[in-house]
Amino acid sequence: MTAIAKEEIRKCLKCGKEIGGRRDKKFCSQVCQTQFNALKHYYQHKDEPNFKAKRKVYFDKWRKENREHFNSLLREPNRQYQIKLRKKRVQEGVCLKCGKPRDDGRNYCSKCRAKKAVKEEK
Ligand SMILES: [Zn+2]
Ligand SMILES: [Zn+2]
Numbered sequence: 001m002t003a004i005a006k007e008e009i010r011k012c013l014k015c016g017k018e019i020g021g022r023r024d025k026k027f028c029s030q031v032c033q034t035q036f037n038a039l040k041h042y043y044q045h046k047d048e049p050n051f052k053a054k055r056k057v058y059f060d061k062w063r064k065e066n067r068e069h070f071n072s073l074l075r076e077p078n079r080q081y082q083i084k085l086r087k088k089r090v091q092e093g094v095c096l097k098c099g100k101p102r103d104d105g106r107n108y109c110s111k112c113r114a115k116k117a118v119k120e121e122k
Contacts, residue, residue, distance in 0.1 A: 010019045014032035019025050027033040045051040063070050089096050095109035103110050 012028035014036040097112040
């Protein structure tokens with residue numbers, strides 16, 4: 001080993017932070033090591049059907065346990081989508097609820113109004 005090699009600054013493989021201490025260390029912390037290995041594991045196996053199925057089960061479980069959090073993640077994109085959709089329908093002059101042609105010039109078609117779920121807007 002040359003002196004230069006010894007002076008070499010090693011960086012964490014996960015976050016790039018400089019590492020002090022033992023030479024064989026590849027990560028700045030246990031957290032980085034765990035995350036890095038999890039990611040490596042994921043990329044090694046991500047195309048295997050078994051792995052996909054397992055992940056799906058895991059994800060479904062997580063979603064069930066964190067339903068409120070999950071919904072809140074979707075809420076804003078969903079809202080944006082609704083706003084966009086509505087604008088488009090206003091421009092096209094179709095029913096704001098179902099996107100079908102308006103039959104009597106009101107914001108919602110008679111079918112949607114009949115369902116009563118839709119309140120006619122001013
Ligand atoms: Zn790190
Ligand atoms: Zn409609």
